[in-house]
Amino acid sequence: MIGKILGNRYRLLELIGEGGMALVYKAECSLLCRTVAVKILRPQYASDAEFVERFHREARSAASLSHPNVVNIFDVGKEDGIDYIVMEYIPGDNLKNIIKREAPMSIERALDITRQIAEALHHAHQRNIIHRDIKPHNILVTPEGQIKVTDFGIARAISASSFTQAGMVVGSVQYSSPEQVKGGVVGPQSDLYSLGCVLYELLTGTIPFQGDTSISIAMQHLQGNLIPIRELRPDIPAAVEKIVEQAMAKDIAERYPSALAMLKDINLVESKGYRKHRLIQDADFPTQVWKSARNPHETGSKSDHKWLSWLIFGFSISMVLVGIIGFMFLYAVGPFKKAVVEVPDLVGEELAEARQLVKEEGLNLRVINYLYNSEYPNGTIISQQPAPGQKRRANTEVEVVVSKGPQLVRVPNLIGKNQLEAELALEEVGLSLGEILVDSSPEYPEGVVIKQLPDRNTQIEHGASVSITLNVTSTNLIKVPNYIGRPLSEVRDELRSLGLVFNQATPTPSNIYPEGVIVDQRPLPYDRVPLGTAMNFIVSSGSDSN
Numbered sequence: 168m169i170g171k172i173l174g175n176r177y178r179l180l181e182l183i184g185e186g187g188m189a190l191v192y193k194a195e196c197s198l199l200c201r202t203v204a205v206k207i208l209r210p211q212y213a214s215d216a217e218f219v220e221r222f223h224r225e226a227r228s229a230a231s232l233s234h235p236n237v238v239n240i241f242d243v244g245k246e247d248g249i250d251y252i253v254m255e256y257i258p259g260d261n262l263k264n265i266i267k268r269e270a271p272m273s274i275e276r277a278l279d280i281t282r283q284i285a286e287a288l289h290h291a292h293q294r295n296i297i298h299r300d301i302k303p304h305n306i307l308v309t310p311e312g313q314i315k316v317t318d319f320g321i322a323r324a325i326s327a328s329s330f331t332q333a334g335m336v337v338g339s340v341q342y343s344s345p346e347q348v349k350g351g352v353v354g355p356q357s358d359l360y361s362l363g364c365v366l367y368e369l370l371t372g373t374i375p376f377q378g379d380t381s382i383s384i385a386m387q388h389l390q391g392n393l394i395p396i397r398e399l400r401p402d403i404p405a406a407v408e409k410i411v412e413q414a415m416a417k418d419i420a421e422r423y424p425s426a427l428a429m430l431k432d433i434n435l436v437e438s439k440g441y442r443k444h445r446l447i448q449d450a451d452f453p454t455q456v457w458k459s460a461r462n463p464h465e466t467g468s469k470s471d472h473k474w475l476s477w478l479i480f481g482f483s484i485s486m487v488l489v490g491i492i493g494f495m496f497l498y499a500v501g502p503f504k505k506a507v508v509e510v511p512d513l514v515g516e517e518l519a520e521a522r523q524l525v526k527e528e529g530l531n532l533r534v535i536n537y538l539y540n541s542e543y544p545n546g547t548i549i550s551q552q553p554a555p556g557q558k559r560r561a562n563t564e565v566e567v568v569v570s571k572g573p574q575l576v577r578v579p580n581l582i583g584k585n586q587l588e589a590e591l592a593l594e595e596v597g598l599s600l601g602e603i604l605v606d607s608s609p610e611y612p613e614g615v616v617i618k619q620l621p622d623r624n625t626q627i628e629h630g631a632s633v634s635i636t637l638n639v640t641s642t643n644l645i646k647v648p649n650y651i652g653r654p655l656s657e658v659r660d661e662l663r664s665l666g667l668v669f670n671q672a673t674p675t676p677s678n679i680y681p682e683g684v685i686v687d688q689r690p691l692p693y694d695r696v697p698l699g700t701a702m703n704f705i706v707s708s709g710s711d712s713n
Contacts, residue, residue, distance in 0.1 A: 168192065168207070173251055174244045177205055186304075188212055193256060196241075203241060204257070208250040219250050226252050228296060228691050229319040231651075236287035238307065238317040257315050262365075263303035270372035271400060274407060275437075277369035280306075281410075282433045283314035284362055289426035291319055292355040294687070295602040295634050297620075299353055301361035302342040303368065340381045340388075341374045345417050348385045354621040356422045359429055363414025370407070371399045375415065389417070406436045419621075424575055424628050431544050435515070510565060512555035513548045518569055521548050529561035536568045541628060545572030574629035581616045581623070581635055586701065589616050589635055601632030603690050605697060611638045614697065639697045647702075649692035650685045655706050658685060662702060670701035677707035 168190075172178045176198045183204070184191035189212075194205045212218055223243050230240040242253035262280070266272075272280075284306060291298065298305075298319050307315040340348070344360035347353055367375045375394075376387035393415060396408050410432050416422040423429040508528045513521040518534070525532045543549050549568045553559055576596045581589040590600045608617045618636035621627055645666055650658045659669050680686050687705040690696050 173205065173246050173249065174242065174253075177203065177242075177251075177253060179205060194253075196253075202256045204254045206252045206254060213248065213250050219245075222250065224691075224693055227693055231294060231687065231691070232291055232296065232319060234287055234290040236283045236314050236316060237290065237319065238315045254317070255315075257307040257309060257317075259307060259309045261304055262306040262308055262314075265308055266303055266368055266372065270369060272369050274370065274403060277366060278407070278433055278437055279312075280308075280314055280369060281362065281366045282430065282437070284316060284365065285359075285426045285430045285433065287314070287316040288355070288358050288362065289430060292358070292426055295632060295689075297353060297355060298358050298361075299347070300339060300342075301358050301365065302339045303365055304339070306365070340384050341376070343385065343388055345389050346419065348388050352618075352620055352622045354625070355425060356419050356621075356625075359414050359423050359426060360416075362429070363411055366414065367393075367396060367411050370396060370403060370411070373399075404436070406432075410436065420626050424573060424626060425541075425631070427541060428544075428573055428628070431542065435544060435547070438515070507558050507560055510551075510553045510555055510557045510559055513551045513565065513567060514555070515543065516548050518546050518548065518567075521567065525565050530559065531562060531564045533564045533566050534569055535566045537571050538568055539572070539574035539629070540570040541573040541630075543570035543572075545570060575626040576629050578619070578621050578623055578625045578627060578633055581619045581633070583611065584616050585614055586616075586635070586637060589619075593633055597629045598627070599630070599632045600635065600703075601689070602634040603694075603696065603700065604634065604636040605639045605644065605695060606636045608638050613638060637697065644695040644697060645700070647688075647690050647692060647694045647696055647700075650688050650704070651692065652680065653685055654683050655685055655704060656683065658704070666698040667696075668699055668701045670703050672704045672706045674708035675705050676710065678710050680707040682707055682709035 168179050169181065169192075170179060173194075176196055177194045178197065179192040179194050181193050182190060183193045189206045189208050192205045192207065194203050195201075196203050208219070208222065212222070223245075226240055226243045230243070233239070238257060239255040240252060241255070244251055244253070284301070288298065288301070296319055298316070300318060301316075305316065305318045307317055309315065342361040342364040344353070344357040347357055364375050367373075376384050376391055378384040378387060393412070396411050397403050397405070410429070413421070413423055413432075414429060423432075508530065510530070511524045511528055513524060513532075516524065522532050538549060540549050547570050549570050551565055551567045553563075553565065559565075574597075576598060578598065579592045579596055581592060584592060586600075586603070593600055604618075606617060611617050615638050616635045617638045620634045627633075647667070648661075648665075655672055662669050675686060677684075677686055684707045685704050686707050689703045690700065
């Protein structure tokens with residue numbers, strides 16, 4: 168294959184990677200004069216038409232991702248029976264090889280890597296794209312230490328292919344979530360479980376569960392007890408151990424509800440866990456020794472009285488000085504401490520620590536409200552009054568609002584409902600409709616929901632989206648065009664002619680697309696949907712700077 172040119176522009180230079188599904192080549196793009204990576208399907212996959220179609224669709228979906236920690240997909244193509252994806256070329260190494268050489272890693276570096284992966288997952292999950300195979304092998308590290316997650320959506324294509332048999336686990340079993348092991352519904356929290364496994368390995372140098380066979384490892388993900396990370400490495404703070412344990416909770420309800428929630432804890436530990444607290448010591452007040460020089464031969468003469476007068480005067484002055492020094496001492500460290508003090512910054516601090524901070528400054532803390540907040544973890548301060556840095560007298564009250572964490576709601580049962588009924592049921596609990604897929608099942612009527620993601624009764628963050636799969640038993644399906652980059656005004660007229668229905672357009676600032684141009688769409692480009700499917704669009708409202 169070396170030297171072969173694909174798409175009349177990608178010349179294969181060298182083989183740089185091999186996986187069970189594909190070969191990866193370093194290539195040169197003659198059109199843009201840049202180095203790229205080309206992933207070519209192995210023949211056993213390329214011969215399955217259903218898988219290839221799904222593979223191309225997932226690759227196009229992943230191409231919508233644009234994030235510093237995600238490997239960009241530039242092109243998807245087929246030539247001479249070769250199916251390929253053109254991606255960003257990342258010099259460096261994959262995280263698995265780095266773990267073999269360097270783990271266990273420092274806490275700071277392990278958290279930094281995990282945070283970058285979580286940021287990539289948050290970006291993807293917001294667009295209803297689940298990775299399904301987070302593992303160190305799929306995480307690339309540039310020479311500068313930047314993380315790049317690759318292969319988004321490809322595991323989903325594998326899971327839908329004829330090569331996946333009933334009960335087969337999609338993804339590497341060492342990092343698979345319990346629901347993946349059981350062959351259940353895989354959602355955003357499955358990626359977070361896998362990320363917890365990666366963090367465990369970064370910190371300890373070993374995978375969480377080990378066994379002689381894949382089945383034995385899979386069973387441990389379902390039923391095994393995780394060796395507490397601090398038993399293997401006592402220097403790890405309890406807050407870091409908590410992140411690992413919550414990410415790897417077997418029960419989804421106890422796991423992080425979103426990548427954003429996990430990011431908040433990581434950022435909190437990074438900002439507080441290694442902060443060097445300045446130790447303030449009281450100033451030394453050296454003992455003063457007062458000495459007098461009297462002539463021993465002088466008796467009760469006038470000079471004695473004079474000396475006595477000066478002694479009394481000096482003693483009085485010294486007492487005044489001692490009084491002033493004593494008052495200043497009490498003012499600095501005693502009951503009169505800091506009559507005017509500076510209000511500390513409490514936002515982001517845990518409530519108990521905030522109480523201690525204001526107490527040290529001679530202030531009082533009063534909680535005036537508890538509110539749901541997805542930005543600040545439960546029990547941390549959202550806002551305060553007076554503001555940080557302001558001067559206030561001692562014993563002044565600092566009023567704070569405390570976070571109750573993200574508001575979690577249970578996903579309703581959408582199975583058997585039509586699209587409109589599903590949207591109303593989601594809206595009633597504060598959720599929105601996400602990706603709409605289609606499938607065929609003789610057990611349900613035409614046009615009703617037969618699958619949903621996340622599953623019913625799953626607790627997710629208020630305002631999140633739920634994807635559904637509608638039952639389509641007819642062959643009357645429409646291939647959705649790619650409307651991204653086109654003016655909404657033109658697209659609305661085309662929808663009617665195709666048998667699609669305009670539903671809504673949500674504005675968003677964009678420094679790339681002019682005002683009124685489509686930035687994203689649901690259903691995604693090239694999806695096959697039934698007649699009458701509602702289309703939702705994200706439309707540019709112009710640049711932020713306007």
